[in-house]
Amino acid sequence: MSDEMRQDRSTPDEGNVSASGELNSFAYKWCWGTVDLSVRRAWNPLIAEMITAASVMTELWEHVLSPRQRADLAEGFVAEDEQSGRVAAAFLAGVSRLGEASPSRMVSFGPGKQSSPALDGARTAWREQALQAGLPLPAAGARVxxxxxxxxxxxxxxxxxxxxxxxxxxxxxxxxxxxxxxxLAAYALNRHGADILHADTVAKAYRATGGPAWDAVRAALVDAVAHHVGIDARNLVRLVRPESPTALTAFSRLVSQSNSLSRRDASRGFASPHDTWEVVSERARLHAREAVSRMRVAG
Ligand SMILES: [Zn+2]
Structure with missing residues (x-):
């Protein structure tokens, strides 16, 4: 057994059954989050950035928000107590980029429509390994x-x-x-914050989700974020029950902030899909602490 395989056994989803009923694979680790060709590894796993965003939300909650703001957020969530509100907020910030785990986003690999031999090379290398790991990428040239x-x-x-x-x-x-x-919580993760998503928009998005194979990838990502913050994702309803979209406006803004802080300097700590879960999780917490304390210093 290779070291990589042995390391992979320590991930949190071991033995879990995903929403689609299939045993989770480790394919989810091959979803890319940020591509940066100036870094040797060229891409950072999406899951590393997702759990960093979750940790940033925790840091913001504990070290930046006032007691009044914390209480307001917990109240907006109709959380049983503030601790439940904090954990749910961290989890939701962590899963807010879940939709990037979709065929159209993943095949694009890299920012926008840019093209260069270096980017093409990095994309080819990533694609080959991701397919090998079981990421259900559409065939090259397929309409997505x-x-x-x-x-x-x-x-x-x-x-x-x-x-x-x-x-x-x-x-x-x-x-x-x-x-x-x-x-309500899922819709509040919309970047535009106060905007309320129309049901038709969501129904249309469903047709771009990529089907059961991608459902399994996304279930694994959600489970990994839940594990990082210490909850069972399927029990979110026990923690929070928001009743009004407008009560979640401040939360939506914090989600945007958590994501942008989690991606700042992401390239310094690019993770590998072969890293152990403990390493990725600990690095996410450290990165989040640093990002938030730098922000506080900068005022
Ligand atoms: Zn239901």
């Missing part, structure tokens, strides 16, 4: 549906955080009153 990653996240998150109601596909909202908060 596109949707805004944030809309994809809104479409799939309720199903991954506790709504298991029958008869509703992703993109539709169930009628279970206890689950309405899951939809």
């Amino acid at each position: 549906r596109h949707a805004d990653p944030e809309h994809i996240a809104a479409a799939v998150l309720p199903r991954l955080t506790g709504c298991d109601c029958a008869g509703y596909v992703d993109g539709e909202q169930c009628r279970n009153r206890n689950h309405q908060g899951l939809y």
Whole structure:
């Protein structure tokens, strides 16, 4: 057994069954988050940046927000207590980029439509290894549906955080009153904050999710973030039950801030999909602490 295989055994999703009912693979680690050709590794796993964003949210909550702001956020979430609100906020910040784990985003590899021999080379190397690891990338040149990653996240998150109601596909909202908060929380991750997502937008995004193979990748990402913050993703409804989208506006802004801080200087600490979970998780916490303390110094 190679070292890489041995290391992979320590990841949190070992033995878990994903939402699609298949055993999780480690393919999720091959989703890219940031591409930077000035770094030898060229790309950072999306999961490393997702858990860093979760840790940034925790740091902001504990060291930047005032007691009043914390109380307001917890109240907006209708959280049982402030601790529940904090953990849920960290988890949601962590999964807010979940929609990037989609065929159209992943095949693009790199910023925008830029092209260069170096980028093409890095993309080819990544693609080969990602396919080998089981990431369900579409065939080269295949037509791929596109949707805004944030809309994809809104479409799939309720199903991954506790709504298991029958008869509703992703993109539709169930009628279970206890689950309405899951939809509100997922929609609040929209970058535009106060904007309220239209149901049609979400339904359209669902058609770009890539099907069951990608559902399994996204379930693994959600489970990894949940493990990082110490909750069971399917029990989110026990922590928070927001009732009004406007009460989550301040939270939406904090999510944007968590993501941008988590990606600042990301290239300094690019992780490898072969790193052990403990290493990636610890580095995320450290990176988050540094990013938030630098922000506080800068005032
Ligand atoms: Zn439901």
